[in-house]
Amino acid sequence: MLKPNWKLWLSASLVGAASLMVGQSVNAQQATSNDVMLQQLNSYSQEGSGSSSVSQVQSVTQLSDVSPGDWAYEALTNLVERYGCIEGYPNRTFRGNRATTRYEFAAGLNACLNSIERLIANSEAVLREDIAALQRLIQEFEAELAALGARVDNLEGRVAFLEDHQFSTTTKLSGEVVFAVSNAFAFRDRVDDSQVVFQDRVRLNFISSFTGKDQLNTRLDAGNATFFDEQTDQGAFTFNFDNGNNVEIGWLAYYFPIGDKVQVYLPAAFPLWQDFVPTISPLLDDFTGASKALSSFAESSPIYKIGLAAGGGIGANFFASDVFTVSAGYFADASFSPAEGDGLFNGPYSALGQITVTPTEDLQFAATYVRGYFDGEDSIFDTGVGTLNARDPFGEASTTNSFGLQAFYQISDSIGVNAFGLYTDVTSEESDEDGEIWSYGIGLAFPDLGKEGNLGGLIFGAEPYLGEKDDVALHAEGFYKYQVNDNISVTPGIVYIFAPTNGGNPAAENGSGTLLGTIRTTFTF
Numbered sequence: 144m145l146k147p148n149w150k151l152w153l154s155a156s157l158v159g160a161a162s163l164m165v166g167q168s169v170n171a172q173q174a175t176s177n178d179v180m181l182q183q184l185n186s187y188s189q190e191g192s193g194s195s196s197v198s199q200v201q202s203v204t205q206l207s208d209v210s211p212g213d214w215a216y217e218a219l220t221n222l223v224e225r226y227g228c229i230e231g232y233p234n235r236t237f238r239g240n241r242a243t244t245r246y247e248f249a250a251g252l253n254a255c256l257n258s259i260e261r262l263i264a265n266s267e268a269v270l271r272e273d274i275a276a277l278q279r280l281i282q283e284f285e286a287e288l289a290a291l292g293a294r295v296d297n298l299e300g301r302v303a304f305l306e307d308h309q310f311s312t313t314t315k316l317s318g319e320v321v322f323a324v325s326n327a328f329a330f331r332d333r334v335d336d337s338q339v340v341f342q343d344r345v346r347l348n349f350i351s352s353f354t355g356k357d358q359l360n361t362r363l364d365a366g367n368a369t370f371f372d373e374q375t376d377q378g379a380f381t382f383n384f385d386n387g388n389n390v391e392i393g394w395l396a397y398y399f400p401i402g403d404k405v406q407v408y409l410p411a412a413f414p415l416w417q418d419f420v421p422t423i424s425p426l427l428d429d430f431t432g433a434s435k436a437l438s439s440f441a442e443s444s445p446i447y448k449i450g451l452a453a454g455g456g457i458g459a460n461f462f463a464s465d466v467f468t469v470s471a472g473y474f475a476d477a478s479f480s481p482a483e484g485d486g487l488f489n490g491p492y493s494a495l496g497q498i499t500v501t502p503t504e505d506l507q508f509a510a511t512y513v514r515g516y517f518d519g520e521d522s523i524f525d526t527g528v529g530t531l532n533a534r535d536p537f538g539e540a541s542t543t544n545s546f547g548l549q550a551f552y553q554i555s556d557s558i559g560v561n562a563f564g565l566y567t568d569v570t571s572e573e574s575d576e577d578g579e580i581w582s583y584g585i586g587l588a589f590p591d592l593g594k595e596g597n598l599g600g601l602i603f604g605a606e607p608y609l610g611e612k613d614d615v616a617l618h619a620e621g622f623y624k625y626q627v628n629d630n631i632s633v634t635p636g637i638v639y640i641f642a643p644t645n646g647g648n649p650a651a652e653n654g655s656g657t658l659l660g661t662i663r664t665t666f667t668f
Contacts, residue, residue, distance in 0.1 A: 218276045225273065225355040228258030252280050268313050268352030314351040318668050320344075321382045321433045325661035327371035329643070342368035344382045344433070346393060357399040364393030370527060371659065377606045377616055378638045378659050379527020381442065382433045394418075408458035408472065416447040419458045420470045421499045423509045423549035424561040426588035427600055431526060433665045436586075437622045437636045439526040441602040444563035445582050446547035450493020450515040451525040454478030458495075468499040476521055484518070491521045505553035513545040516572075523569070523580075529607030530616050533580050536609050540572035545580075559588045565607065582607040584618070596626030600636075617641035634663040 222228060228251075256277060259269050321344040327337045344366035351359040369385040396410035396418060408419040416422075417430045422443035429435035429442065436442045451474065458472030473494045477485035484490055493515040500508045517523055522534040523543055545567040553559045567580035584604020592599040600622050608616040622636025638659040 218280060221276065222255050222273065225270075226255065226258050226262065228255035252277070252284060268315055268350070268355070270313075270352075270355055273355070313353060314349050317348045317350060318666075319346045319432060319434075320666040321366075321368070322664045322666075323368065323380070323382060323661050325371075325380070325659065328658040328660070330656045330658070337371050342366070342382075343388070344368050344384050345388075346432075348394075354399075357397065359397045360394060362392070362394040363390050365390045371657075377440070377528070377530060377643060378618060378640045378657070379439050380437055380638075380659075380661060380663075381429065381431050381439055381526075382663065383439075383527055404462045406460045406462075408460075409455075410452075410458070410474075411455040413451075413453060414456060414458075414474055415451055416449075416458075416472065416495055417443065419460060420447065420472070420495065420497055420511075421468060421507070421509060422447055423499070423507050423551045423563070424586065425507075425551065426559045426590055426598070427561065427586050427602070433634075433663060434624070434632060434667065435598060436600055436602065436620070437634065437661065437663065438602075438618070438620055438638050440528045440584070440604070440606050440618055441586060441600070441620045441638075443561075444511075444547050444549050444565055444584075445524055445528045445607050446511050446513055446545055446549075446563075446565050448524050448526050448528050449513045449543070449545055449567075450474060450476070450491070450517070450521075450523070452476040452478070452491075452493070454480075454487075456492075466501055468501070470497040470499065471495065491518050492516055507551045509547075509549045511545075511547040511549065513543070513547075515543040515545070517541050517543070523567070524607050529580075529582070530609065530613050532609040532612045533607040533616075536569050536578050536580075536612075537571045537574065537576050539574070541569050542572060543567050543569045543580075557589060557591060559590065561586050561588075563604075567607070569609075578612070579610045580607050581605065581610060592623070594626070596629075596632075598624040598626075600624075614642040630667050632665045632667075634661075634665065636661060636663070 259273070259277070262269055321342075323342050323344075324339065325342065326339045329337075344364070346362055346364055348360060348362040351361070353359075364384060364386070365388045366382070366384040366386060367388050368380070368383050370379050370383045392412055394410075394414075395412040396408060396414060398406060398408055398419075400406050406419070408414075410418065415430065417428065422428045424443035427436040427442055431439070431442075439448065454475050455478045456472060456474035458470070461469040461471075463469060471494075474492060475487045476491040478487045478490075480486060480490070493513055495511065495513045497509055497511040502508075515523065517535075517540065519535070519537075519539040519541070523529075523536075523541075524534050545565065547563060547565045549561070549563040551559065551561040562585045563583065565580075565582040568577070569580060570577040582605055584602060586600065586602040586604075589599035591597055600620070602618070602620040604618055606616040606618050608614070617640075619639045619641070620636065622634055624632050624634040626632045640657045640659070643657040
């Protein structure tokens, strides 16, 4: 999911991919050459950083002194507008009639190549014609690059390396594999402890771009990570997914911009609100991935888990300013079905609206509203959050109106806190019953705890519960992710549910609580 989250594994992934493709045919000398290339990529990626005299240019029209009659002007236009990578000076000009302009332009080429490397690291496509343009520009400005101390041979080698090791001209492949050893311990006599299990989940995401600004996501999922349903109806892990390890479409969606201020999200299968709506939990929310919080509840507010669809819909973000973002979307659960009571507008649906306020880089707030209709066969809350009563209060068709407030504050580089509150008014469509669903929580995140890439987390709150029928569904969670290297992390952690089996059974009979423990190993590429 885009998580237009949107990290930094470019060099490792490029060299790793090269090793996999040619490892059986290259000799030791060639392998050494790849190592040198990796060192060069790492070295070049630092070039030009840290200069306080250079500011990023967002539009070629800001480079007012570049002559439109020069062939390089069109190439510069395309690269700047598409990738935002050429750097100018404080007055935002390249002084085209002076000899220094060519040197400034040569420095910009190197910065743009670095920018394209970062895009490939984030699995974003780079058009082949843009790489060809870079090659031509390198040839044209060979003397200036040499005068600047840049080695032309190395620059050309970097371009060829990037071109040769893309998955395709339009598509990148990213993946996540989870191995988890887990168990549930129920602290009450009437339920036996479950067995230790070894489970997996696999995701392969094909990310395609056709203009350089759009993104088509086609994800394949497989897994056998069933949940401990007999122990508790809360506390599902983010990796809990069981289809018998058969391969199936897990997500299909297209992102594209309209102008500079609108981003459109067009899902065709299994969308999440998290796919495009800011969830105000940047340190804990991995969008159902397995690199941050352990449980679905701990990721972010359950308001983003209301009315998730098997079908499609539409969503959009409007960036009104640097401070205000307006999000809106509509999901239809059976948008693909022509049967009566289904379709895009006649079946179960959910509609969301949100205003996000970001006063500073370290502070964020959001107010969210979700309207939903459920036919009695669908759960109000998905991905395993909430009690059974909260997911299906009446066993019949119902409508919901949900209101949420979320906040995040980055206290320091090593501590961040997020909090949320949720209220849902639910009304039966077939009787006079109604009810109130509540949820709230607070999370503490400790990025880079112990070393860069590590993450510690503590979360406490109440999963969605139905007032007057459920005890408060308290949830406590602690985990520590240890980043072994750029592609592997190991996360031990526990989740404690204070009042499990709320779905019709006494919550705290013969003692209280269920302890869920796991050791999650996540491989990303």
